[in-house]
Amino acid sequence: MKRLIILILASVISLSILFFVFSKHQETKKYLQNNTVLIQHSYILMxxxxxxxxxxxxxxxGVKSYCSFTQNCKAVFMLGDVIYDEGVxxxxxxxxxxxxxxxxxxxxxxxxxxxxxxDYIGCTSCYLEYDKLSTKWEIPARFYLQNYKSVSFYAIDTENFDNEQKSWLINQLSQNSSKWKIVLGHRPIKTFEExxxxxxxxxDEELKxxxxxxxxxxxxxxxxxxxxAGQVENCRVRQFISGTGGSYPRNVKKPxxxxxxxEDNGFLALTVSGKNIRFEFFDKTGNSLYNFTAEK
Incomplete structure (x- = not known):
């Protein structure tokens, strides 16, 4: 009898956990179900x-939970300050x-x-060298392009946004025929964080x-x-910020x-499906907080 009770309790607990995992992703699940044929990949940004x-x-x-749930994560982009407080x-x-x-x-x-x-306080060349030692740490250069089907990511170095990099970014953006062109950097152009x-x-003005x-x-x-943060002033570009992948959260200016x-820890997931691109914020437990979808 005691063993039977333990088995029943274990089953109830397992079902509860499954219900929790699926319910907290309910909106994401609905979106994925409605776009099953069109879904390409999701990308994590933090x-x-x-x-x-x-x-x-x-x-x-939370990222592991999301990617296990969606089964379509392609890559993670780390948006700077990868090692606090003074790099390596x-x-x-x-x-x-x-x-x-x-x-x-x-x-x-x-x-x-x-x-x-x-990261710039410490040994920046070590970041490039570590690329050769790690199976998942990827940084082929100080700034670089990652192309995928329908979306291209332009990873830039906002700590040293020099003329070489500006010319490279203009050339890459103007010549690339990708449907979605997304620039990634550490420092924002627009934010309301205090x-x-x-x-x-x-x-910053040249980048803008x-x-x-x-x-x-x-x-x-x-x-x-x-x-x-919405669209950059006098510009079509929209600014998203994912800056609490491990840091201590701060507050925004009110109103x-x-x-x-x-104002807490979490991450951003970007999903491309057909004509749509979807940005979805999650808290650190994987709960969906907010999403924005654009079409082209």
Whole structure:
């Protein structure tokens, strides 16, 4: 009898867990079901990750849960500040393990790395060298292009947005025939996070002009929030921010003037399906918070 009761309780618990997992993804599930034939891939985007604390581990679990549920994740893009507080001191720095390899050990995807201001404090060349040692850490150059079917990601270095990089970005954006052109960087062009509001950085105006002329979306970190800041002023480009992949969240200026914000840890998932591209924010447990869909 005791064994039977234990088996029944175990079954009830298992069913409860399954119900919780499926219910918390209900809206995402509905979208995927309605676009089964058209779905290509999902891409995870998150910045300000490398703290090595429980926030980072919990977000990693949320990403794992999402990708296990959708079964269509193609890659993860790390939007800078990959290792806090001062980057790494050398190629054998233990932080590569404690703040990257271990937290994401259960996510079998390539992780495309971008530089952030905290990464620049340490050995930046070590990031490029570590690409040769890790099976998932990917950073082929300081700035680079990742092409997929219907969508192209332009990973830039906002800590050193020099003339070489500006010319490269203009050429790549103008010559690429991809349906969706998405530029990724660490520092935002537009945000309402209190500590980054109206922050200026070297090259921001030049980047804004390039984005407005050639790109569809700009996604960054740096602001420690999740945010759809809306369209950049006098521009068609929309700014998304995913800056709480492990960092301590901050607040936005109130009253809020953007489209959406979340002052806690989480990540952004981008899904391409037919004519549509969908941006969906999730909290660290994988709960869907907000989504925006565009069509072309």
């Amino acid at each position: 910045g300000d990750t490398g703290t090595g604390n429980s926030n980072q581990s919990e977000v990693a679990e 001191t050398g190629i054998k720095d233990e932080q590569f393990l404690t703040k990257f390899e271990k937290p994401y050990a259960d996510i079998s995807l390539p992780f495309y790395i971008l530089f952030g201001n905290h 500590t980054k509001l109206n922050e200026k950085w070297n090259g 002009k390039i984005l407005c002329n050639f790109a569809d979306f700009y996604i960054s970190g740096h602001s420690h929030i999740l945010e759809d 809020y003037e953007g489209k959406f914000y979340f």
